[in-house]
Amino acid sequence: xxxxxxxxxxxxxxxxxxxxxxxxxxxxxxxxxxxxxxxxxxxxxxxxxxxxxxxxxxxxxxxxxxxxxxxxxxxxxxxxxxxxxxxxxxxxxxxxxxxxxxxxxxxxxxxxxxxxxxxxxxxxxxxxxxxxxxxxxxxxxxxxxxxxxxxxxxxxxxxxxxxxxxxxxxxxxxxxxxxxxxxxxxxxxxxxxxxxxxxxxxxxxxxxxxxxxxxxxxxxxxxxxxxxxxxxxxxxxxxxxxxxxxxxxxxxxxxxxxxxxxxxxxxxxxxxxxxxxxxxxxxxxxxxxxxxxxxxxxxxxxxxxxxxxxxxxxxxxxxxxxxxxxxxxxxxxxxxxxxxxxxxxxxxxxxxxxxxxxxxxxxxxxxxxxxxxxxxxxxxxxxxxxxxxxxxxxxxxxxxxxxxxxxxxxxxxxxxxxxxxxxxxx
Ligand code: SF4
Ligand code: SF4
Numbered sequence: 001x002x003x004x005x006x007x008x009x010x011x012x013x014x015x016x017x018x019x020x021x022x023x024x025x026x027x028x029x030x031x032x033x034x035x036x037x038x039x040x041x042x043x044x045x046x047x048x049x050x051x052x053x054x055x056x057x058x059x060x061x062x063x064x065x066x067x068x069x070x071x072x073x074x075x076x077x078x079x080x081x082x083x084x085x086x087x088x089x090x091x092x093x094x095x096x097x098x099x100x101x102x103x104x105x106x107x108x109x110x111x112x113x114x115x116x117x118x119x120x121x122x123x124x125x126x127x128x129x130x131x132x133x134x135x136x137x138x139x140x141x142x143x144x145x146x147x148x149x150x151x152x153x154x155x156x157x158x159x160x161x162x163x164x165x166x167x168x169x170x171x172x173x174x175x176x177x178x179x180x181x182x183x184x185x186x187x188x189x190x191x192x193x194x195x196x197x198x199x200x201x202x203x204x205x206x207x208x209x210x211x212x213x214x215x216x217x218x219x220x221x222x223x224x225x226x227x228x229x230x231x232x233x234x235x236x237x238x239x240x241x242x243x244x245x246x247x248x249x250x251x252x253x254x255x256x257x258x259x260x261x262x263x264x265x266x267x268x269x270x271x272x273x274x275x276x277x278x279x280x281x282x283x284x285x286x287x288x289x290x291x292x293x294x295x296x297x298x299x300x301x302x303x304x305x306x307x308x309x310x311x312x313x314x315x316x317x318x319x320x321x322x323x324x325x326x327x328x329x330x331x332x333x334x335x336x337x338x339x340x341x342x343x344x345x346x347x348x349x350x351x352x353x354x355x356x357x358x359x360x361x362x363x364x365x366x367x368x369x370x371x372x373x374x375x376x377x378x379x380x381x382x383x384x385x386x387x388x389x390x391x392x393x394x395x396x397x398x399x400x401x402x403x404x405x406x407x408x409x410x411x412x413x414x415x416x417x418x419x420x421x422x423x424x425x426x
Contacts, residue, residue, distance in 0.1 A: 003228060007249035007415065010233075011324045014253045016093075017062035020263075021053050022070035023082055029072070029099045030137040031125075033166050033201040033209055036071060044076050051085055058089050065093040074102035080115040087116040095119035097164065099136065103148035109156065119160040121191060122149060126171055127181035135170060153186060162189035162233075168201075169211035176222040188231050192223070194238040197287035210290050213243050214395075224250055238292035241392045241414060248418045254390050254411045255323075258382055260293055270378040277301050299389045300381060311354065317346050318354040320410055321387035328416040336417040355391075357409050358402050359423045393422060400424035 026042040027034075058064050066086045073079055073096055086094050100122045102108050124145060126132035132142040152159055163182055167175060179190055195201060195209055202210070213220065224247035227234035234250060238260075241251045261269045271279040277300065288294050311318075322328045332339045343360060346353060353361055393408040400406065402425060409422065 003247065003249040006227075006233075008326050010235075010249075011326055012063075014255075014324070015063070016065045017057075017059045018065045018067065019053075019057040020067045020069060020259075021050060021057075021082070023050055023068055023073045023076045023079065024071055026075060027071040027099070028075055028101050028138075029141060031166075032135060032137055032205050033125075033168050033195050035196045035198040035201055044078075047078060047081075050082060054082065054086050054089055054091075058091065063093070064091045065095060066091045067095045067097060069097040072099055072101070074098050074108075074112075080112045080117075083112060083115040083117045093118055095121065095160075097121040097123065099123050099141070100145035100148040101138075101141070103152065104144045106151060106155075109148075109152060113156055113159060117159070119162070120152065121162050121164050123164050123166070124178065124182065125166055125168075127174065127178040131171055131174060131178075135166075135168070149185065149187075160189070161187055162191065163187055164191040164193060166193050166195055168195040168209040170208065172211055172216045173219050175219055176226065179223055179226050183226075183229075183232075188229075189233040189235075191235045191237060192239075193236070194292060195290075196238060196292065197290050198283060202283075202287050213240065217243070221247070240292065241411060242395050242419075245394060245419045248415050251411070251415050254386050257293070257296055257386055257390065261296060261382060262378060266378065272297070273300060273378050273381050274376050276304055276376065295390070296382075296385055299385065303389065311352070315350065316352045316354060319356050319413070322412050325412055325416040328412055332416075336421045339413075339417055339421075355388075355407070355410065357393075357406050357422060359400065359425055360409070360421065394419040396424050397422060399426060401426065 022045065024044050054066065068082055083094055094117055096117060098120060122145065124132060125135040129142040133139055152161060165178060220243055224244065226232060227247060227250060236250045236252055244250045268281045272281055322331060332342050340360065343353060343356060390411045391408040392411050392414050397403050
């Protein structure tokens, strides 16, 4: 299927009200890349608290998806009760993310599917025991998990099964082989996550796990190519957008930044913003260069004292936020030629363009505008960041003479028209 069509099809899932409910602060694997390891205390949140979350996050009128997870949800003895409760509340889709240690038991599978679990994402970080067991630091994990997967695929054909893979220096060169291996077992949906430099993964295993994406661009591109197979659904998380040149439909939904900063680490980021970065996130500096949130953090620092641009609304056009690529197409047309024509037409009418990179326009008219009136609340800043500051350039921009000063183009225009709309000016 053409990737542009897949991009639009994926929007249906992105429009869902998607909520994650944590039911265990514990895990029966000891993954060396774990981003939450230090916060585990082997307890389960109180039943009433969990049920309250399940109830209040349901939104009438939406497709509601609940993901019962974090850390290893299946070890909570009441796991199937919460599934049944979510069904009672009327969630449209009930999913879990798991390491599959519990799904090794047939009895367990029967119980949770009967309670109405409909979709299972299981974590495999390798396609053999050597790779997977090393990364999850648990002997026999690969064999057990594989047995669970095969059992579910064989006996519960209506259950949606997909795989997530955390990519790191140990497995990146095998990524294509990992996906190909599981395709042979008829798994055609993958969530590929870039490693995050928090907790144990960074403090203990920095050297073993962190890699430079550009050093593995061939291996990554070979994997992205698999996304073009007709019935394949590939999602990616926390990779820098530049890793997807020619496969821009794989760039993650920009709104997901909200989940990164307003969930697990909300206090840390709230303080950072409230204090105008006097209080920095714990991870500041050392980990920044391998961090997906770098642009979010560092843009705040760079823009917090920047004055707003005064402009005349009547003769100015600002290129910014459209929630989905389909909306970009509706407003600016589907082909990039038509989009460029739209900009040209504005110019003919003497309208000033703002936030349009020089290569799409004529340099003498370029201006930038960040719409960042002082925002010292995490909610406000995150919204503004997603809507306006989340701009990207191509790796080829390094050759452009405006590379240092250019502020690039807003992410959904890249997802809609691809990186090659940007033409370095040499
Ligand atoms: S960019 Fe921000 S979140 Fe990432 S490591 Fe640096 S301070 Fe932490
Ligand atoms: S740096 Fe990139 S986006 Fe900016 S003008 Fe040059 S080619 Fe265009």
